Amino acid sequence: MIKLVLSDMDNTLVPLGARHVSSRTVDAIHAVIESGVRFGPDTGRDYVELMRFFRMDESCFMTGIFSNGKRVRADGAYVSTTLLDHDALVRIDQALRGEKGMFLVCYPVDTNLLNPAYGVGVTSAELAVFEARTGFNGGVVDEVPDIDFVAATIACPGGPERMERCRQVVAEAAPEMRIVSPIPEWFDVLPRDVSKAAGLDVLLDALDVDLDEVLVFGDAENDLEIMRKVPHSVAVANATPEVAAAACHHVGACADEGVADALLEVVRANAAGEDPSFFAAS
Structure with a gap:
């Protein structure tokens, strides 16, 4: 069963250049959280940018890997911060x-x-x-x-x-x-020792979640390490060829709200005690 969902932001959860995550995607995130599954971004963006993307709705990123792993947040508390030399x-x-x-x-x-x-x-x-x-x-x-x-x-x-x-x-x-x-x-x-993948290790320890209980969405080079680390990595349809090849599963494009569709399927599948349908499709 999936207990933690992490998603890249730009060109995965929100089209590059868009000011905000779509209302439908936010609703899907809330549905996931209300079902008992933690959700968070794993992104190069940091806290203030996420506040803008989610229209000040901090409930969407109480947990996550920010700034490509330089900050890790678990249930509202920062458990790791790395500054640049x-x-x-x-x-x-x-x-x-x-x-x-x-x-x-x-x-x-x-x-x-x-x-x-x-x-x-x-x-x-x-x-x-x-x-x-x-x-x-x-x-x-x-x-x-x-x-x-x-x-x-x-x-x-x-x-x-x-x-x-x-x-x-x-x-x-x-x-x-x-x-x-x-x-x-x-x-x-x-x-050199900081990445989304390294941040995931810190986050899983803080949340007591196993690697096979994590779902990760991504599209680009900075997602590769974390996607290669988890058994349930998911590429959106607009992902780079390298990311698409590395991913275990595939969903619709960012512009088509592919992650929102997948989140709603995670809610349904968990309630039914099944794997999400996009697992079999891959």
């Missing part, structure tokens, strides 16, 4: 200065619902492109501020070759860090 961010910024179009964006741990972020060594016009695409409010600075950051991202305009170049640059400048791509032309910066 300032020196590593400085080295990454300096290395990116020589790469056309690439720049670092840093998100402070002390934040608010406006989701302010620092675009480092970039023009306002360049920053605005990615502000609109990913939903943050940026300010331009000349260097990485000396404050605590819970997240950082890298803008990397261009095709796969440019993204591969970015991986090389970061690996050389800060080998203790790694980058994963949730959407094209965009990377999340993580310590």
